[in-house]
Every structure is written in C-alpha cells, then in structure tokens.
Amino acid sequence: MIHGVEISDGKANWYRNRYVATPLLDVDEITNENRLVRGNSLANTHIVGHAGKVLALQETQVPIELTTELDTVGPYDFGGKLERNMTAHPKICPKTGEMLFFGYGIMPPFLTYHRVAANGDLVQTEIIDVKAATMVHDFAITENYVLFLDLPMLWDLKKLSQPGIPISYDESYGARIGVMPRTGNSNDVRWFEIEPCYIYHTMNAFERGTKLVFHAPKLVGYTSVGMKNPPIPKLHRWTLDLADGSVHEEQVDDLGVDFPITSPDFVGQSHKHGFAAEFDTKGAPYILGYHKYDLETGNRSAHRLGAGRTGSEASFVPSQNATNDDDGYLMTFVFDEAEGKSELVILNAKEMDDEPLARIHLPVRVPTGFHGSWIPSEA
Ligand SMILES: [Fe+2]
Known part of the structure; x- marks a missing residue:
C-alpha cells in the first residue's frame, strides 16, 4: 500500500492510500515461488519519480508504474x-x-547495470561479472562512476521452497566494492576488497581527486535475512583510492542508524551533510528520531520523535533555489501510538531540533514502512 500527500502553495491538498494492484493482491498466500513470477511485485520498498513516471519498486521485480494519484498502471519495463x-x-x-x-539475479546473470537517460530511455545495459547470487540492496554513484556492493549475503536456492527468505551470511565469500565508469562495462570494474560486512543502504558517494569517498551504515554480525534481534548498523566511511588501489575504512559514529539520505541535489556530488534514522536497540525496527551528520566534523544534531511515536524513512526536500546540502526539509510519516493517529511531519534540515516546522494531521493511521520520496510535479 502506497501512502501519499499532495502539497502545493503551502497547503496539503489530499492524503490517500492505494494498494498497488499486482497479481499478488489476489493470491491466498505469498510464497517465494509466486513472488518471483515476473510482474508479481510486492511493490513495497520504495517509490521514485523519473522522466514523468512514478514507479513502485521491489528489488526482485520489474517496477510497477503508478499515476500521480497512486492508481496502478501496471508493470513497466522501459x-x-x-x-x-x-x-x-x-x-x-x-x-x-x-x-x-542495477538488478541482481538469483540465477545468472547475478548482477546487471542499467542507465536511463533523462528523457526516460533505457540506453545502456551491462552484465557485471560476479561470482554468486548475493542480495544487493543498494549501490552508489559519483559524478563519473558507479559503486557496486558485492557482499557475502548469499541466496541459497535449495531453500527456495521453504518459508522465509533463504539468504544467509557467508564470510568466506569475501566483500568487495566495484568501481565502474558510468558508461563502462564489466571489464572496466575495479574491485576493492573490504572487511566483510553487510550494507543495506548507502548515504552517498563522491569524488575527491583520485579518491572516492563513500558513506553508509555498516552491519556486523548480521547472519541471515529475518534473524531475530538483528544488529543495528553504524555509519562508516570508505575512501577508495583509484591511484594506488588502497581502501581506508573508518567508523564515523557509534549510534545505531539506517535509512541514510542526502539532498537529491547532491547525489554523487561532494557533500558535507547527511541524515539517518536512529533505530531502537531494544527490539523490532522502531525509529526513535532523525540525525543530521556533519561529515567533516563528525558532529550530529537530532529530531527526536518522543515516547510512543515512530516513523519511516525521511525524505529530503530541497528548498527552492537551495545552494547548500542542508537547505531544505525532512518529511516523514509519524505514527503516535497513544493517539492512534499519524501525521506527516516536516522538519527544518538546516537546524534540527525536536520541534517540527509543520505537522499535517492525517485522517487514518499510516503504518510504519520503508522508503519514500518527495516527487516534484515537474519530475
Ligand atoms: Fe531499502
């Protein structure tokens, strides 16, 4: 189910929710077999706008196109x-x-890269040579390169007919970051070995001379998808040197965070600030608040949601005529357990504190979810 709020001229015009009308809505049970049939997307992970299309995404499937009013158009394959x-x-x-x-395969090819022009044309597809079927949830770009994560969370096809998602951690696979020119191919990928770990989400990456600087929350001790009491990742920085092939890794902070974001105006560009959600260490995924990182000093400031309130990933909305990477707002749906209600909360990204700039009161509860986007009408 997709939840949306339309905002224009300082007013919230509507809130609505719509099920994404995929064939899985009509099955008695969702299994590993039926969710891998092409078009049977859960469409539950993220939603993006590009070249006039709104796409609901789930990583083992093709995108599902929606209208801007959240009605389902159908599978979209460019x-x-x-x-x-x-x-x-x-x-x-x-x-x-x-x-x-990119897309990863549980059968060969295990990793495929795609480039879509600004007008929406899919202009390049490259099969990237990797050893096995791993779960690749995210990647990163810089001005000239893409960064692939080849990490030891491996699919076990023998367990596909069993309940649960058959993905588990096998450190013997190793861990690598692959750097490829955006218009390159598999032969151009330079692989950098890193300490074994898992990374769900990337914050951003950028170029600094011959080096690539990459920030992401790093998971250690994550043994399988669906494990009980999973560890919470911590923000790390990897610096890859294209000149000498070296990798330098450092922990930026010891707070447990995920859902890292940066201003969409600075994706792949040098940036000073990033944002991430703080997760409760005492139980199921539960967001306590949002932190703004100064990546140069390591300092952070926070918006805390308060007791009994939790949210989803925040979206960064740049101000009009923004020049800095913190000129803008964070938006997220927040659920208040005691009131049984949700609101869309808008925070000032420039000066994070506990008081929102605005709250849009919603008529129903919005369950906590994964990702979301601000999609400007011109997109
Ligand atoms: Fe994700």
Whole structure:
C-alpha cells in the first residue's frame, strides 16, 4: 500500500492510500515461488519519480508504474528493454538527470547495470561479472562512476521452497566494492576488497581527486535475512583510492542508524551533510528520531520523535533555489501510538531540533514502512 500527500502553495491538498494492484493482491498466500513470477511485485520498498513516471519498486521485480494519484498502471519495463528486475534504490544524477540502477539475479546473470537517460530511455545495459547470487540492496554513484556492493549475503536456492527468505551470511565469500565508469562495462570494474560486512543502504558517494569517498551504515554480525534481534548498523566511511588501489575504512559514529539520505541535489556530488534514522536497540525496527551528520566534523544534531511515536524513512526536500546540502526539509510519516493517529511531519534540515516546522494531521493511521520520496510535479 502506497501512502501519499499532495502539497502545493503551502497547503496539503489530499492524503490517500492505494494498494498497488499486482497479481499478488489476489493470491491466498505469498510464497517465494509466486513472488518471483515476473510482474508479481510486492511493490513495497520504495517509490521514485523519473522522466514523468512514478514507479513502485521491489528489488526482485520489474517496477510497477503508478499515476500521480497512486492508481496502478501496471508493470513497466522501459519499452521492453528491461529484461530482468530493478533494485528499489536507483540513483538519479542531479547534473545529467540520468537514472542509474542495477538488478541482481538469483540465477545468472547475478548482477546487471542499467542507465536511463533523462528523457526516460533505457540506453545502456551491462552484465557485471560476479561470482554468486548475493542480495544487493543498494549501490552508489559519483559524478563519473558507479559503486557496486558485492557482499557475502548469499541466496541459497535449495531453500527456495521453504518459508522465509533463504539468504544467509557467508564470510568466506569475501566483500568487495566495484568501481565502474558510468558508461563502462564489466571489464572496466575495479574491485576493492573490504572487511566483510553487510550494507543495506548507502548515504552517498563522491569524488575527491583520485579518491572516492563513500558513506553508509555498516552491519556486523548480521547472519541471515529475518534473524531475530538483528544488529543495528553504524555509519562508516570508505575512501577508495583509484591511484594506488588502497581502501581506508573508518567508523564515523557509534549510534545505531539506517535509512541514510542526502539532498537529491547532491547525489554523487561532494557533500558535507547527511541524515539517518536512529533505530531502537531494544527490539523490532522502531525509529526513535532523525540525525543530521556533519561529515567533516563528525558532529550530529537530532529530531527526536518522543515516547510512543515512530516513523519511516525521511525524505529530503530541497528548498527552492537551495545552494547548500542542508537547505531544505525532512518529511516523514509519524505514527503516535497513544493517539492512534499519524501525521506527516516536516522538519527544518538546516537546524534540527525536536520541534517540527509543520505537522499535517492525517485522517487514518499510516503504518510504519520503508522508503519514500518527495516527487516534484515537474519530475
Ligand atoms: Fe531499502
């Protein structure tokens, strides 16, 4: 179910929710078999706008196109050019308007890269050579490169007919970050070995001379998808040097965070600030608040949601005529358990504190979810 609020001229015009009308809505039970049939998307992970299309995404499937009023149009394969699945975390370059993404396969090819021009044409597809079927949830881009994560969370096809998602951690696989020119191919990928870990989400990456700087929350001790009491990731920085092939890794902070974001105007560009959601360490995924990182000093400031309130991933909305990477707002749906109600909360990204700039009171509860986007009407 997709939840949306339309905002214009300082007013919230509507809130609505719509089920994404995929064939899985009509099955008695969702299994690993029926959810891998092409078009049977859960469409539950992310929603993006690009080249006039609104796409609901789930990583083992093709995108599902929606209208701007959240009605389902149907599976979207870029005019027949997308033969396989699409990650839920494509990256839209603020300079070129391109949408860059990948899809991973549980059968060969295990990793495929795609580049979509600003006008929506899928103009490049490359099979990237990796050893096995791993779960690749996200990647990163810089001005000239894409960064692939080849990490040891492996699919076990023998367990596909069993309940649960058959993905588990096998450190013997190793861990690598692959750097490829955006218009390159598999032969151009330079692989950098890193300490074994898992990374669900990337904050951003950018170039600094011959180096690539990449920030993401890093998971250690994550043994399987669906494990009980999973560890909470911590923000790390990897610096990859294209000149000498070296990797430098450092922990930025010891707070447990995920859902890292940056201004969409600075995706792939040098940035000073990033934002992430703080997760409760005492139980199920439960967001306590949002932190703004100064990546140069390591300092952070917070918006805390308060007792009995939790949210989903925040979306960064740049101000009109923004020049800095914190000129803008964070928006998120927040659920208040005691009141049984939800609101869309808007925070000032420039000066994070506990008081929202605005709250849009909603007529129903919005369950906590994964990701979301601010999609400007001109997109
Ligand atoms: Fe995600």
